[in-house]
Amino acid sequence: MQIPAELLYTKTHEWVKRGANDIVVGITAHAQEELRDVVFIELPKIGKSVKQGEPAAVIESVKAAFDIYAPVSGTISRINDAVAKSPQLVNQDCYGTGWLFAISPSSPDELSALMPSGEYAKQIQVETH
């Protein structure tokens, strides 16, 4: 199971990459495996304000629909149009071309609530056993 060390993670299986101006959000390899084939993604509008822990996007798979939560509060700065057109990118490359949206954070210290890769690895181990 791929859990890149340079990323931060949420309990709800989103990953977060810190950039220069905003933070990029996607779902983890573990999450996309659990979801199975993703068939539809509903992304937020650019400029929408989101709150940490509240639903920001929806991923629909052949199994069900799942909310994707904002890892931090802020404003949606970018969305991945490619993944909206080709939802299977989430299954094929969840840490790369399958990213979902980026947030320009309003309170960057909220990032401290997120988990480093080791801690996330432990969490999914507990969940799957």
Next chain:
Amino acid sequence: MDYTPNTDAQLYEMLKAIGVSSFEALIEMVPEPIRQPTLNVPSGLAEAQVIELGEDLAAKNRSLKHVTSFLGAGAYQHLVPTVVDALSARGEWLTPYTPYQAEASQGTLQAIYEFQTMICELLQMDVANASLYDGASSVAEAAVLAFRATERPRILVSEAVHPHARQVLATYLSGTSAMIQEIPTVNGVTDMEALGKALRDDVACVIMQQPNVFGCLEPMAHASELTHRPGALFVASVYPISLGVLQPPGAYGADIAVAEGRCLGSPVAYGGPGLGLFTTTSALLRRIPGRLAGCTVDQAGRRGYTLTLQTREQHIRRERATSNICTNEGWLALRATIFLSLLGPTGLREMAMLSLEKAHYANERLREIPGISAAFDQPFFNEFTLRYSETVDIAKVHRALAKAGFVGGFPLAHWYPTLPHTTLWCVTEVISQDAIDGLIDTLKRMV
């Protein structure tokens, strides 16, 4: 409450939770005489006597079999071919339950799929659902869809949209932060200047009705174009039979088109049931409320039908579902499907043309009567608004008409207090020319 198995303690607990002192207080808005009425059915009657009693009571009703009705105002009488009754009364269609199990419900699912296809063709829209409760709930669901899809707070609705639909709309949106603004009318149609002024970039949608509640034809293409300028959605509520002669909503760029579909193969019945048609564009497919039947293939490549895109729905999406309607008016939708397949595009056009011609004939003849004039100077389909001179006592005249076997036009002051002496008349293909002439002769003697 005789058949509700709640204990007094449970009742008390529920009433306490909603802050009401007693069950009587909860239902006090229901007029006293109709609150829990006692039925006068004497005990100890034989079966035959009970039937006789029932028939005697039923004979007191005057149905459309006994009178000629010129009422429309949202409920329209149209021909229902007997095949519709014969086929829809079959046990296979009357008894099936919700088709969640595709393997056991292919017939029901195919009927819904055909229904959706025909409704898309009729309204010229990309996608139709399996139907909602009635036209009014379709209008309200359209506003909810627009409110969520655009993330904008204001809903503009023409004052010439049926007042029942506007009431349901207000009820539906009362729990949200959406705001409803009514757009006034001028000479029987929506005021385009007022609409243009009200349209800003915080408007989610504009709701208009074609023909509108006064029977007048609205400038839908113009309204749709105005609505799209600031990025709002255009919602059209239409009268399905009128589409035999009028432009379909897809042709003027409606984003959501809805209708009361009961006129397609079901009779006007006392209070209902209705058939809510709901259609939209491919762009809004994922936001459509209610059920959708889809066509697919099984493992062996054979065609099959199934409920689809269910992740929108309540049983999967819970509180974030697109709607809390997770059923449909299956039997009326089936009747509409049989009706439309019997008529075809040509039959529907003939039905619409007959209605239109008879209504225009009646309109001309009625306006020849001194004391009766057109209320608005607008083109119409099969419903029109007349004004009596102020000296005419409408209630008295219409009581006399009823004695002669005619139900006169609907007095609009019930809904629009600013329109006294004004009545709304509807003539469809089921009204004979003799009946129209009979009405004219009777009215001439009274006005």
